[in-house]
Amino acid sequence: MSNASMIEVNNDVTKMSNEPIIEVKNLTKMFNDFVAVDSISFDVKKGEILGLLGPNGAGKSTTLRMLSTLSRPTKGTATIGGHDVVKGDNEVRKLIGIVSEKMIMYNRLTARENLIFFGSLFDLPKDVLNKRIDDLLELVQLTKWKNAQVGTFSTGMRQRMNVIRALLNMPQVLFLDEPTLGLDPQSSVEIREFIKKLNREKGTTIIVTTHMMVDADLLCDRIGIMDHAKIVALDTSTNLKKTISGADTTILKLEIGNLSTPIIEAIRACKCVDSVSQENSMQLRIICHGQEAFDSVIDAVRTTGGKINSMENLQPTLEDVFLHITGHEVRDSADQKIPMAEHRRFGSRPQGRIR
Amino acid sequence: MGAKDLLSHSVRIAWKDLTELVRNRLGMVLLIVMPLFMMTMIGFIYPSSTATISNLPVALVNQDQGFYNKTSGTNSTIPSQIFITGLQQMNNYTTNNQTQPPMLILSSASSMADIRDKVQKGKIDGGILIPDNFSESIMSGEQGTVIIVTDQSNPTTAAMFQAAMSATIEQMGTLFAQEKVETLNPAVTANNSLAIVKPYYSQTEGVVSGNPSYFNFIAPGIMAMTVMMSVMTGLPVAISKEKEDGTMDGMMVAPIDRLSIILGKALGQTVRGLFQGFIIFALAVGLFGVVIHGSIMLVVALLLLGVYSFVGLGIVLTSFAKDQETAQMMMMTIMFPMMFLSGVFFPISQMPWYMQDIAKFLPLYYATDAMRRVMVLGAGVSDISIDLLILISFGTVMIAIAVPLFQRMMTR
Numbered sequence: 001m002s003n004a005s006m007i008e009v010n011n012d013v014t015k016m017s018n019e020p021i022i023e024v025k026n027l028t029k030m031f032n033d034f035v036a037v038d039s040i041s042f043d044v045k046k047g048e049i050l051g052l053l054g055p056n057g058a059g060k061s062t063t064l065r066m067l068s069t070l071s072r073p074t075k076g077t078a079t080i081g082g083h084d085v086v087k088g089d090n091e092v093r094k095l096i097g098i099v100s101e102k103m104i105m106y107n108r109l110t111a112r113e114n115l116i117f118f119g120s121l122f123d124l125p126k127d128v129l130n131k132r133i134d135d136l137l138e139l140v141q142l143t144k145w146k147n148a149q150v151g152t153f154s155t156g157m158r159q160r161m162n163v164i165r166a167l168l169n170m171p172q173v174l175f176l177d178e179p180t181l182g183l184d185p186q187s188s189v190e191i192r193e194f195i196k197k198l199n200r201e202k203g204t205t206i207i208v209t210t211h212m213m214v215d216a217d218l219l220c221d222r223i224g225i226m227d228h229a230k231i232v233a234l235d236t237s238t239n240l241k242k243t244i245s246g247a248d249t250t251i252l253k254l255e256i257g258n259l260s261t262p263i264i265e266a267i268r269a270c271k272c273v274d275s276v277s278q279e280n281s282m283q284l285r286i287i288c289h290g291q292e293a294f295d296s297v298i299d300a301v302r303t304t305g306g307k308i309n310s311m312e313n314l315q316p317t318l319e320d321v322f323l324h325i326t327g328h329e330v331r332d333s334a335d336q337k338i339p340m341a342e343h344r345r346f347g348s349r350p351q352g353r354i355r
Numbered sequence: 356m357g358a359k360d361l362l363s364h365s366v367r368i369a370w371k372d373l374t375e376l377v378r379n380r381l382g383m384v385l386l387i388v389m390p391l392f393m394m395t396m397i398g399f400i401y402p403s404s405t406a407t408i409s410n411l412p413v414a415l416v417n418q419d420q421g422f423y424n425k426t427s428g429t430n431s432t433i434p435s436q437i438f439i440t441g442l443q444q445m446n447n448y449t450t451n452n453q454t455q456p457p458m459l460i461l462s463s464a465s466s467m468a469d470i471r472d473k474v475q476k477g478k479i480d481g482g483i484l485i486p487d488n489f490s491e492s493i494m495s496g497e498q499g500t501v502i503i504v505t506d507q508s509n510p511t512t513a514a515m516f517q518a519a520m521s522a523t524i525e526q527m528g529t530l531f532a533q534e535k536v537e538t539l540n541p542a543v544t545a546n547n548s549l550a551i552v553k554p555y556y557s558q559t560e561g562v563v564s565g566n567p568s569y570f571n572f573i574a575p576g577i578m579a580m581t582v583m584m585s586v587m588t589g590l591p592v593a594i595s596k597e598k599e600d601g602t603m604d605g606m607m608v609a610p611i612d613r614l615s616i617i618l619g620k621a622l623g624q625t626v627r628g629l630f631q632g633f634i635i636f637a638l639a640v641g642l643f644g645v646v647i648h649g650s651i652m653l654v655v656a657l658l659l660l661g662v663y664s665f666v667g668l669g670i671v672l673t674s675f676a677k678d679q680e681t682a683q684m685m686m687m688t689i690m691f692p693m694m695f696l697s698g699v700f701f702p703i704s705q706m707p708w709y710m711q712d713i714a715k716f717l718p719l720y721y722a723t724d725a726m727r728r729v730m731v732l733g734a735g736v737s738d739i740s741i742d743l744l745i746l747i748s749f750g751t752v753m754i755a756i757a758v759p760l761f762q763r764m765m766t767r
Binding site for chain 2 (some may be wrong): 068069070090091093094096097098100101102103104105106107109113117118120121123149165218
């Protein structure tokens with residue numbers, strides 16, 4: 001990806017207009033008794049990058065599928081560019097592009113053939129389509145490989161293909177479902193920069209789901225935190241962080257040489273402590289509040305015989321925000337999620353979630 | 356969205372599918388090899404009316420005690436010896452100076468128990484037993500009984516062996532009778548002695564020229580089956596694969612009619628099926644000597660009609676199949692009964708009446724029937740009108756059920 005043309009621009013509201021391009025009202029999706037998305041409402045402004053952050057199974061993908069007309073909402077409405085996603089589905093489809101978690105491409109076709117196939121479904125004149133394909137391939141530096149079967153591509157190349165495939169119809173709204181999943185850090189950065197550039201230069205509205213805090217933090221104008229099928233918070237990254245680093249919340253990184261369960265229990269028992277998470281065998285990350293916070297934590301460690309190696313006062317991250325708002329870590333709920341819908345066979349009752 | 360768009364999108368999807376298919380080299384080879392195997396195996400394994408047995412290992416037991424001639428005081432086993440010599444001569448019979456493999460490979464055994472033992476050990480496939488009173492019976496003017504011992508574990512061989520032995524013994528009896536007649540009346544020549552012993556002779560002739568061959572019977576059936584099954588079974592598998600791979604979403608987010616997706620996929624499968632059908636056709640004619648008496652155009656039209664009648668069923672299955680594995684299993688469950696019940700491999704008249712009734716509900720039965728009559732017997736459109744009518748109505752009803760079902764499945 002050529003970085004030459006890229007100028008670091010502070011993502012502020014100037015690039016966005018105030019008119020919403022996406023309006024979501026009480027959108028709900030149920031699979032039998034299981035509520036995948038529970039009555040969510042939000043607007044997205046034209047030219048905005050909205051991130052949906054949350055653990056697996058929080059309902060991010062389902063939300064995206066409903067907005068991209070792939071899944072029919074059980075209740076509620078959503079409009080894109082004024083078209084209802086159910087009644088005006090074909091109008092909506094002309095406006096959107098989707099980069100899904102699974103790579104949408106045929107391995108036995110060449111890069112070019114793949115793009116021609118998907119592009120031909122949009123009824124573009126042949127020369128326009130060919131030109132656009134050449135431009136897009138050039139943009140992600142795949143021109144050299146255009147006549148190679150995509151089955152031979154590396155994951156990074158495939159993901160770039162996956163992204164430009166979604167841009168064939170020059171969509172006004174681009175949905176990205178975990179676009180950096182399974183990519184190496186360098187490819188992740190490339191994709192992230194590409195999305196930013198697209199947003200800045202073409203004014204494309206972007207909704208991206210991720211469970212990677214870094215992605216969300218670096219990419220999005222606003223972040224919606226999803227948990228248990230609901231949007232529990234929706235604001236800019238800065239504002240979200242303010243909710244916890246405000247008045248009297250402190251985030252401590254504590255390194256204890258002889259860290260043990262009783263020590264952690266003792267810290268947890270302090271009134272001022274909101275949450276404790278263990279980073280590795282020696283480090284703890286503690287969110288606490290109040291004037292006495294430092295003292296109480298240190299006392300708790302010392303009375304249980306802990307030896308403090310170092311102590312740091314940290315800036316809050318989105319991870320802390322998530323922890324603060326939902327009361328659990330992003331990875332917690334991923335483990336506890338019971339697979340739903342498609343794994344239920346022979347009409348057995350949904351098992352719901354264990355928690 | 357107009358019909359033109361619908362069609363052009365379908366063609367694009369079909370073209371994409373076929374490009375993928377052609378790129379799959381191994382798949383292409385299998386596409387050709389599979390019908391070849393199927394034809395060869397089925398054609399040679401199952402017996403046709405002209406099939407003969409050869410080199411069948413059989414044990415011969417002679418327990419004949421002989422006939423005691425009171426006047427001369429000698430014991431004679433001449434009748435059983437004549438029988439055995441006759442049998443050996445018949446066995447090594449040559450026609451037109453062409454040496455043919457012997458029908459039986461005769462070995463000797465000592466008793467019925469010995470035969471059973473050897474059959475159990477798999478050394479022989481049957482036995483011929485001459486009982487102790489054989490000469491006695493014949494010399495005292497009675498019929499001499501020969502016991503044919505069969506191996507029940509292999510009914511096909513047993514039946515063929517039995518039939519061959521009956522024919523051989525019958526023929527030996529006839530020769531014997533002819534000789535007797537000639538001795539009784541010297542005026543009778545060898546030719547009319549046969550007419551006296553066997554006054555009736557049956558001659559078989561088919562409605563069209565040529566020898567009946569099992570390939571004639573199965574080739575139309577396999578063609579019909581392959582082409583139609585490709586739509587019925589290929590469609591759910593192809594679509595569930597796209598769903599699993601996620602590529603289906605790529606088509607679903609394009610502003611095209613959902614119907615063009617299924618139409619395009621069906622079109623791709625149809626072309627694949629027709630291609631395979633053509634290979635079977637070429638193999639049948641070129642390699643297995645099947646003679647086509649009907650119009651080729653009508654054969655192609657019939658295959659397309661078959662596709663029409665099955666595409667609805669294919670879509671219904673697609674709507675139910677959640678993943679590829681389920682689709683494969685559903686395919687197997689439906690394909691096997693259909694294959695064997697529709698008279699593709701065996702005539703349904705061989706089956707009990709209730710099975711024949713079930714077969715009449717299967718569209719493949721009518722397609723196979725029509726194909727066979729057109730290809731082998733040279734029937735025209737009017738001759739197969741009932742088959743055509745049933746196929747058209749079945750297809751129409753299934754499509755009427757399938758389309759709304761599919762629309763619902765696509766927008767879950």
